[in-house]
């Protein structure tokens with residue numbers, strides 16, 4: 411469910427015509443819907459109603475200040491994976507006690523900043539990291555709340571690049587060694603154990619791997635409590651998938667997910683944290699681009715857009731499918747033709763789709779990539795000195811540029827010439 415719909419033959423973001431925004435902002439650009447962000451956050455919040463819980467938005471999915479503030483105003487906590495994200499969350503007004511610090515390689519300066527600024531908990535990923543947190547907490551005269559991220563060795567059945575819960579992945583501590591690691595945590599000064607953390611991957615389209623992992627977490631909770639540890643909080647990670655194609659079988663709903671959480675973990679009387687990213691932001695954003703040329707190749711026709719892999723890398727990186735639709739609604743029953751849809755970057759990987767069946771399009775037409783709100787703008791680069799793609803937020807009949815397109819001077823002036831040149 412999203413708020414990008416055709417009205418009077420024109421794609422709208424809520425009550426604003428996408429073409430009007432394109433005329434004001436230029437293309438390409440990302441466009442988000444406040445109502446969609448809000449609805450998706452609330453679906454998770456409602457799925458855990460009656461359970462003590464906090465939805466910590468995994469802000470690596472889309473981390474613009476305006477998006478963070480929209481969600482924070484609804485009561486969201488944040489899951490951060492770097493010092494930069496921690497600073498972004500604080501800048502958007504999120505208090506430290508609502509920020510969970512995840513990530514496999516937290517540096518000393520990142521840990522120090524979070525201890526000084528306040529943090530709900532560190533999700534510890536290794537023993538060396540735990541020792542550094544202890545040392546820094548003691549030196550600052552603080553106590554660091556921690557969970558240990560356990561790796562349950564389950565197959566999330568998702569794309570290899572976003573599976574994180576198998577023993578061969580770099581994430582977490584093997585669940586079999588958890589009791590030993592918690593015993594060390596309990597001995598370390600400056601550390602307070604508050605719970606357990608698990609996150610098995612992204613774009614999961616089935617609840618079964620979660621259930622396997624959460625059953626193991628339930629067992630571990632009881633074992634650690636027997637060992638005398640305080641396990642009062644369970645961080646269950648994120649990863650619930652979204653439908654990238656309309657035809658695709660629908661992934662589980664947040665309400666099904668919530669019911670499964672109650673079933674597997676409800677008896678433990680723990681506070682529940684979840685860290686959804688993609689499901690909150692994914693369908694709340696589109697990438698709008700313009701057709702530059704239509705080129706006839708040998709046996710194929712190329713649709714050359716002004717958006718490219720540097721703006722949206724998911725197709726090149728994860729073989730991801732995005733629905734690509736014309737901003738002006740095609741007439742019902744028009745003939746579809748196959749197009750290779752590409753950007754202008756000098757790489758063959760700069761291909762969004764091959765042989766995609768599309769309605770008739772002409773140079774200058776606008777198209778929209780659906781489901782581009784998560785892992786879109788945040789993964790953009792300035793490869794080929796293409797300016798970082800701007801972001802726009804719609805709300806009702808209003809829209810605002812929330813990150814402007816840099817001009818060439820801004821880009822070039824970030825470089826400096828050394829004195830010997």
Ligand SMILES: *Cc1c(COP(=O)(O)O)cnc(C)c1O
Pocket residue numbers: 468470471489491512513609611612613647648649650685686687688689784
């Ligand atoms: C990436 C990540 C998430 C969010 O995953 P989504 O698939 O976007 O929901 C949550 N927690 C951690 C630790 C992550 O690394």
